[in-house]
Amino acid sequence: MTSIPIVGGEIDASELGRTLMHEHIFLRSPELQEAWPGFAGWDDDAAVAVAREKLTAVKASGIDTIVDMTAPGLGRNIGLIRRAVEGTGLQVIVVTGYYTFTTLPWPMQFNGPGKLFNGDDESDDYLVDLFVRDVQEGIEGSGIRAGAIKCCTDEPGVTADIGRLIRAVGRAHLKTAAPIMTHSHAGSRRGLDQQRILREEGVDLSRVLIGHSNETADVDYCIELIEAGSYLGFDRCGLAAFVPLETQLETLVALCRRGYSERIVLSHDVSCATDWWSERDVRAALPDWHYGYIQQNLIPELLERGVAEDQVDAMMRANPRAFLGGGARPG
Numbered sequence: 122m123t124s125i126p127i128v129g130g131e132i133d134a135s136e137l138g139r140t141l142m143h144e145h146i147f148l149r150s151p152e153l154q155e156a157w158p159g160f161a162g163w164d165d166d167a168a169v170a171v172a173r174e175k176l177t178a179v180k181a182s183g184i185d186t187i188v189d190m191t192a193p194g195l196g197r198n199i200g201l202i203r204r205a206v207e208g209t210g211l212q213v214i215v216v217t218g219y220y221t222f223t224t225l226p227w228p229m230q231f232n233g234p235g236k237l238f239n240g241d242d243e244s245d246d247y248l249v250d251l252f253v254r255d256v257q258e259g260i261e262g263s264g265i266r267a268g269a270i271k272c273c274t275d276e277p278g279v280t281a282d283i284g285r286l287i288r289a290v291g292r293a294h295l296k297t298a299a300p301i302m303t304h305s306h307a308g309s310r311r312g313l314d315q316q317r318i319l320r321e322e323g324v325d326l327s328r329v330l331i332g333h334s335n336e337t338a339d340v341d342y343c344i345e346l347i348e349a350g351s352y353l354g355f356d357r358c359g360l361a362a363f364v365p366l367e368t369q370l371e372t373l374v375a376l377c378r379r380g381y382s383e384r385i386v387l388s389h390d391v392s393c394a395t396d397w398w399s400e401r402d403v404r405a406a407l408p409d410w411h412y413g414y415i416q417q418n419l420i421p422e423l424l425e426r427g428v429a430e431d432q433v434d435a436m437m438r439a440n441p442r443a444f445l446g447g448g449a450r451p452g
């Protein structure tokens with residue numbers, strides 16, 4: 122029995138069901154909304170209504186659980202999340218950590234090791250404590266606990282602050298046992314940097330999920346990450362902005378054929394409502410990028426290409442359960 126926190130309670134890992142491992146309910150810009158209320162047409166009530174409708178449809182489509190990967194840095198707000206989720210029947214796991222590709226916000230820089238407000242302390246303990254608080258006590262005093270810890274490494278690579286962030290996330294994981302789920306840039310093989318640093322911090326890499334690993338034709342890179350122990354997030358399914366969908370599909374099929382499906386999970390990385398872009402424009406430019414793509418398009422295509430039903434089921438159900446539940450590494 123492994124208890125997993127969700128919005129509105131806790132569930133056993135066996136209750137996760139079909140799970141999308143990297144989605145977003147809201148992507149928002151609190152500082153812009155505070156400075157220019159209604160920036161980009163954003164309205165809290167309208168966004169909540171749209172999200173409730175979409176999450177209800179996701180549940181009706183046969184998905185039981187999503188992980189909302191909206192960490193601070195992406196406008197996480199637990200009150201809005203709670204309003205969006207309540208009554209939809211969908212189980213939602215929320216996360217902590219921090220989202221940036223380059224630098225941490227100024228206060229976190231000034232409070233860094235040996236910095237102005239951190240005196241002679243050579244550690245990032247206070248950063249670790251923020252993440253631990255979200256996992257152990259709950260987010261923003263809501264009592265809703267984070268179920269995973271997130272860090273990012275994109276094309277700019279391991280900058281000084283990204284290195285600090287990965288290490289702080291690793292240390293928060295060691296204190297809480299909450300799994301680590303990353304944003305990475307597969308084209309520049311950033312997942313290997315994340316594994317290296319987390320391994321240095323003493324993290325068991327089977328507790329690490331390297332996200333956005335679908336955006337590559339480099340099957341050997343994916344195998345290297347899996348052989349080192351991690352799960353891979355094929356979690357931008359339907360998103361053709363960076364790598365053609367056919368390439369992503371071929372990578373996934375190749376990994377399944379070679380027996381690696383037990384270490385892969387699926388998701389879309391879509392949001393229900395955002396002030397980042399116009400939903401209408403995105404749907405026009407990226408028509409396959411929506412909450413229904415995996416079930417409506419991807420799974421039938423995988424079966425067509427010879428991926429077995431039980432492999433698909435593992436990616437949707439057993440692997441999320443094993444990873445989030447902290448189960449022993451199979452095989």
Ligand SMILES: [Zn+2]
Nearest residue numbers: 143144190390
């Ligand atoms: Zn994301």
